[in-house]
Amino acid sequence: MPRDRLELPAMDRPLSHPPSMPRHLALWLVLGNLLIAVLLIAVTAKNLMSSREADEQAARETVERVSSQLSGEIASELREIDNALATVALRFQHARNAEERRQSVQDTLAEQRSLLKHVNALRVSDAYGAVALGLDPGEQAISVADRVYFQRAKGTDSMVMSEPLRSRVNSRWVLIVARRLQTPSGEFAGVVYASMTTDHFAQHFAKATMGEAGAISLRTDELRLVARYSASEPGATAGLGANNVSEALRASMARDRSQGWFVTLNPIDRVERVTAYRQVGHYPLRVLTGIATRDYLAAWRREMLLEVVVIALVILTIAGFSVHLFRQQRQAHLGRLDMARLAREQSLMLENDLIGMVRLRDRVAIWENGAMARIFGYRPDELRGMAIRQLYLDEASFQWAAQSGDTAQREGRQFRIQLQMRRKDGESIWIDLSGTSVSKDESVWMLVDIDALKRSEEHAHSLAFRDALTGLPNRRLFQEKLHDALAHSVRGNKAVAVCYLDLDGFKPVNDAFGHEAGDRVLQEVSRRLLGSLRANDVVARIGGDEFALVLSGVSSVEDVLPVLRRSLALIEQPIELDDERSVTVSASLGAVIGRGASSAEDLMRHADEAMYTAKRAGKGRIHMGPVARRSIGAAAGPAATSSTSSPSPLSLVG
Ligand SMILES: Nc1nc2c(ncn2[C@@H]2O[C@H](COP(=O)(O)OP(=O)(O)OP(=O)(O)O)[C@@H](O)[C@H]2O)c(=O)[nH]1
Structure with missing residues (x-):
């Protein structure tokens, strides 16, 4: 018998229906991926928002702290100036005569001038606005009679502060702080004023570190710009004297004039900042300190970029895995469909009416199809367990078939012979017999009833010969x-x-x-x-x-x-x-x-x-x-x- 090993499906196993693809697998995978993506994005977005809020909070606290600190320092300077002006005014009033008054004022001016390093000029004008004292050597006499602060100082004993203006002596932007002078009888006798350059404030602001695009400015009550320092444009004087401010500042000031904060695009340099303002003591000035959004959010943006990249990678990895899983499942499903189709085809083949099939173990039938029993005239299942020798005409043909099978197996070819075999009723029948082994002691055989064909051949032969x-x-x-x-x-x-x-x-x-x-x-x-x-x-x-x-x-x-x-x-x-x-x-x-x-x-x-x-x-x-x-x-x-x-x-x- 042939000994070739050939794996055949178990023929006595009932056929199952074709397996179905896990339903909506693709839909579930897409939904699952979307859910994961949405969750990841939501969690990350929440973290990023919190992180951004924390950074904004930190930036706001920084600008508020710096504003507070600077306003305190400027207020301190102004108090010193105010004290100096008050001292001059007091000595002016208590001088006994014009000569003593002049000398006393000159001395006091010199004395205070040396104390007030942050003051650019300390001068005195007469009742008509002509500046008579405090001019440095070489400086031309000027008149301040038309200055608003002069007019205002006339009518008040308090300190008066000017809007930012151009110095008539040296054309520099200055802020004037003035006090009324009066005679012992209380008549207006002129003003004593101190001039502070905007550069002084800008240099002061430069000491505070507010990032690469930070800016600090000083504005009057009318929001006119007294001084401004920007790290990106340290010497810029754009906007000095003007009150070109953002709506956000005006809105915040409308709520609280003394202090507040806001985030907006600065109209001067078009940089977005978080800005805090703080009134300078009780003076009509406000310090505004701003940190550029891009500076204080730089670290957050790097973190956001990193997290977005990581999330994208995670989502892509999960999506890739899902695609791979889907393909695997589809491949397996197609494989199962193929197997089911093969099984159906095999079933049709095995249960055909023309080709008898029998599986032998040690030359005893362990399975046969319906056609096998029909060809040999047996009842269904009657062949099961029967020695196959009984189907041969005699021992010689049985041995011949066995030897032919062995020879075919040794030569590696399909075994196939035509011979006469025996039906149950003893009649001989021509059979086309082919077979192959499926394991060491099992073989599968196909038997085709060619009796009618043979007899017809014999008849034709007989007619011819x-x-x-x-x-x-x-x-x-x-x-x-x-x-x-x-x-x-x-x-x-x-x-x-x-x-x-x-x-x-x-x-x-x-x-x-x-x-x-x-x-x-x-x-x-x-x-x-x-x-x-x-x-x-x-x-x-x-x-x-x-x-x-x-x-x-x-x-x-x-x-x-x-x-x-x-x-x-x-x-x-x-x-x-x-x-x-x-x-x-x-x-x-x-x-x-x-x-x-x-x-x-x-x-x-x-x-x-x-x-x-x-x-x-x-x-x-x-x-x-x-x-x-x-x-x-x-x-x-x-x-x-x-x-x-x-x-x-x-x-x-x-
Ligand atoms: N019944 C029958 N007769 C046949 C058949 N084939 C030939 N014949 C006849 O056989 C005869 C043969 O003729 P002949 O050989 O002359 O007959 P014969 O009387 O034996 O003559 P000789 O051979 O000379 O002795 C013919 O009459 C044929 O018609 C056949 O298949 N069946």
Whole structure:
């Protein structure tokens, strides 16, 4: 039996329905991915918002602290100036005369000037605004009569502060702080004022570190810009004296004039900042400190970028994994569908009506399909457990099939043979048998019922090669068998005899008793000829009442003549047509002996001639043709014609 290992699906397992793809897997994966993405984004966004708020809070606290600190420092400076101005005003008022007043004021101005480092100028004007004292050497006398602070100082004993303005002495932006001077009798006598340059404030602000784009400014009550320091444009003077401020500042100031904070785009340099403002003491000034959003959020933005990248990677990784999972599942699903389709196809194949299939273990059937039982005439399942030997005609064909299978397996080819096997009712049946092994001791076999085909082939063969009336080989088959006999004689170093036989007096049988009687005679003659010869001899009907014989394994005429005489004697026996009638016919025989080297056609022609010689010699005779002598050499005698008895005329009985 073949031993090839071949994995086959278990045939006795019931088929399941095709498995279905996990429903909505793609939808669930998409939803799951979206959910994860949304959760991740939400959590990260919340963290980032908190982080941003913390950074904003820190920035706000910083600007508020710096504003508070700077406003305190400026307030302190202003108090010093105010004290100095008050001192001058006091001494001016209490001087006893003009000369003492002038001297006292000059001394006090000099004294205070040296104390007030942050003051640019400390001057005194008369009641008409002409600046008489405090001018540095080389400075031109000027008048401040038209200045707003001069006019305001006239009517108040308190300190007066100007709007930012251009100095008439040196054209620099300055802030003026002034006090009224009066005579002992209380008449207005001029003003003493201190001038502070905007540069002084800017330099002061520069000491505070507010980031790369931070800005600190000082504005008056009317929001006019007194001084401004921006880290990105340290020397810029744009906007000085003007009150070009953001709506956010105005809105915040509307709520609280003394302090507050806001976030907005600065109208001067278009930079967004968080800005805190704080009033400078009780003075009409406010310090505004701002940190650029891009500065205080720089770290947060880096963190945000990093987190966005990380989240994107996480989401992409999960999405990639999901796609991979989906593809795997789809692949597996397609595989399962293929398996199911294969199983269905196998089922259809196994349960077909034409091809019997059987699985053997140690040559015993362990599974078979319906067609198998039907072909061999068994009931369903009756074959199960049966030794397969019972399906073979005999031990020889069983062993032959087994050996053929082993040989095919050794040579690595498919095992396939056609043989006759046995049905349950004992009838033989032609089977096309093929098989292969599936494990060490198991094999699967396919059996196709080719009985009808074989019988039809045999019938066609018979029509082509046999005489329909007698069933004997016709002339064509006779020629083939003669060729075979000649070839065989070469191997056996023997000769063959070819004999032509023509009935004598046959036509009258037809004429007298009819064609059917003639047929009966022909059939009986053929039967008698078959009975008189050996199994491997050939009897053929080659014409109407002509027969031909091949006798194999002969050596001489002496081997041939007795056989021919016996045949002739049998033919000449009466042939019963029915219970009442019988006929007798005779035959003329012509024979030649030949070997392998002889031509079959020559032998047949010479045998035919010999037969005619016999017929001409008087019928009921045997004539050995001349070829016989040459063919068997010394063993053969001369051509001879003999008669078994006196020629038998047609005798009619009854
Ligand atoms: N019944 C029957 N007759 C056949 C068949 N084939 C040929 N014949 C007849 O057989 C006869 C053969 O003729 P012949 O050989 O002259 O007959 P014969 O009387 O034996 O003459 P000889 O051979 O000279 O002795 C013819 O009458 C054919 O019609 C057949 O298949 N059946």
